[in-house]
Amino acid sequence: MTAYFHEEFETMPRAALEALQLKRLQNTVTRVYEKVPFYRESLSKAGIRPEQIRSLDDLRRLPFTVKQDMRDAYPYNLFAAPMDDIVRIHASSGTTGKPTVVGYTRKDIDIWADLMARTFVATGVHKGDIIHNAYGYGLFTGGLGAHYGAERLGASVIPISGGNTARQLLIMQDFGSTVLTCTPSYSLYMAEEAREAGIDFRDLKLRVGIFGAEPWSEDMRRDIEAKLNLHALDIYGLSEIMGPGVAIECIEAKNGLHIWEDHFLAEIIDPESGEVLPDGATGELVITTITKEGIPLLRYRTRDITSLNRETCVCGRTHARLARMSGRSDDMLIIRGVNVFPSQIESILMRIEGVEPHYLLVVDRHDNLDTLEVQVEVNETLFSDEVKVLQALALRIEKEIKDFLGVTSKVRLVEPKTIARSEGKAKRVIDNRRK
Ligand code: DLL
Numbered sequence: 001m002t003a004y005f006h007e008e009f010e011t012m013p014r015a016a017l018e019a020l021q022l023k024r025l026q027n028t029v030t031r032v033y034e035k036v037p038f039y040r041e042s043l044s045k046a047g048i049r050p051e052q053i054r055s056l057d058d059l060r061r062l063p064f065t066v067k068q069d070m071r072d073a074y075p076y077n078l079f080a081a082p083m084d085d086i087v088r089i090h091a092s093s094g095t096t097g098k099p100t101v102v103g104y105t106r107k108d109i110d111i112w113a114d115l116m117a118r119t120f121v122a123t124g125v126h127k128g129d130i131i132h133n134a135y136g137y138g139l140f141t142g143g144l145g146a147h148y149g150a151e152r153l154g155a156s157v158i159p160i161s162g163g164n165t166a167r168q169l170l171i172m173q174d175f176g177s178t179v180l181t182c183t184p185s186y187s188l189y190m191a192e193e194a195r196e197a198g199i200d201f202r203d204l205k206l207r208v209g210i211f212g213a214e215p216w217s218e219d220m221r222r223d224i225e226a227k228l229n230l231h232a233l234d235i236y237g238l239s240e241i242m243g244p245g246v247a248i249e250c251i252e253a254k255n256g257l258h259i260w261e262d263h264f265l266a267e268i269i270d271p272e273s274g275e276v277l278p279d280g281a282t283g284e285l286v287i288t289t290i291t292k293e294g295i296p297l298l299r300y301r302t303r304d305i306t307s308l309n310r311e312t313c314v315c316g317r318t319h320a321r322l323a324r325m326s327g328r329s330d331d332m333l334i335i336r337g338v339n340v341f342p343s344q345i346e347s348i349l350m351r352i353e354g355v356e357p358h359y360l361l362v363v364d365r366h367d368n369l370d371t372l373e374v375q376v377e378v379n380e381t382l383f384s385d386e387v388k389v390l391q392a393l394a395l396r397i398e399k400e401i402k403d404f405l406g407v408t409s410k411v412r413l414v415e416p417k418t419i420a421r422s423e424g425k426a427k428r429v430i431d432n433r434r435k
Helices: 014-035 037-045 056-061 067-072 106-122 141-153 165-175 184-196 218-228 342-350 387-405
Strands: 086-092 100-105 130-133 156-158 179-182 208-212 231-238 243-249 257-259 264-269 283-289 300-306 333-335 338-340 355-366 369-378 410-414 429-431
Touching: 014 037, 014 056, 014 283, 056 264, 067 100, 086 106, 086 141, 100 106, 106 141, 106 243, 130 141, 130 165, 141 156, 141 243, 165 184, 179 184, 184 208, 184 218, 208 218, 218 231, 218 342, 231 257, 231 300, 333 355, 333 369, 338 342, 342 355, 342 369, 342 387, 369 387, 387 410
Parallel strands: 130 156, 130 179, 179 208, 208 231, 355 429, 369 410
Antiparallel strands: 086 100, 231 243, 243 257, 264 283, 283 300, 333 338, 355 369
16 A cells, blocks of 8 residues: 555646646746746746736746846845745756756745655655765755655654765664665665675664665666665755755655645756657656745756656556656766767676675777776776686676677776775766866
8 A cells, every 4th residue: 555645636636737837937926026026037938928928838938047147146046935934945056057946935945844755755764764875965965855754754864964874774773773864875885894894784674765865877776775684775865956855756656756846847858959859758856846946947957868758657646757867968978979878888887796885987089089987996806817717707798888889998897996986976077078
């Protein structure tokens, strides 16, 4: 029997859901038109007045919002509520320039806690669970987002945040944690430290892991599930839209992430032309928030690459599912004209015996030609093997990458623990061409 947190909303028939979406979209467009000069201007430029939004199809007429708009509005110019009503501020670090700042009203925090509680329930988590929350607490939304959801659900939350892995393991053992929340890469780091400390995950009480904040692959899921002895589920979110809990895989299907459509409208567009693509087609995810007060966003281009599936799920939820993110359009590497996502290389690596889930892609340009070096760790046994064996393995991986992705690479097998471990979002790519 599927458990729900908000059964009425989670299983709402499409027609009722769409009626609710339209009403909320109309309110949001009115709100930003009245309160945010940026939107008043961009809507006026597009020739749209709020009362012209009469059906969900009118969504397409609205202008996009992009990350640069948020940077230009730094720090508060996109806020649609007075600062007096903002009770929390988060920001995403970003790799270049100023961070992207978001503000939440009390109601926004309340809805976020509800949606995170809903998210937990979809993964089979319930009151009575002990949630070991190793997402970072701070400006990053992961820690506090999961924390409030856990409390809203009535579970016990351990606000451990990231770092000090030895202590994490000790607490997990002694406190009887049943749920782990952190990035997938950090969960693998924990597995590695546990093995070295002689801790067997089969002796722990962990049952569910809720992993996200960075791309990962189906093959990595299998690896994590085997090493940590739990169900590993994919959680998606971004600070601009809310934080964690925008979309989640349900434990019943483990196949696609339900995006909470009573609060977010999802579209997939062709990242080049901006044209809306049909369900099932892969493209860039665009999200419109329809209940936010602090910083509502119209058609925000997430740059995340996925597809939409609106078929009803075995879990009974009617909310559309997003395919596992293959990466961000700005993480896509173009190597000698071939498009490659780091996650595609990850999938190939993960299928090879003896190869560890720790890798780094180094892209460079020599004599006007792009080069790709794949550094990947192999296990102790393999590493101490003869050079010949290692060379043959490197060649085999190069061949698989060439055969599957059409790109030439140089594979460098490295000793265990050579590649930096991450307690948060892993860094998988160094692109020296961007320097
Ligand atoms: O990463 C929020 C979050 C916290 C999500 C904890 C899940 C768990 P930001 O730091 O703003 O927010 O980064 C958002 O991370 O646009 C994606 O590119 C990436 N991302 C998040 N979840 C996933 C996922 C948080 N499940 C950016 N798969 C997003 C792939 C993800 N990428």
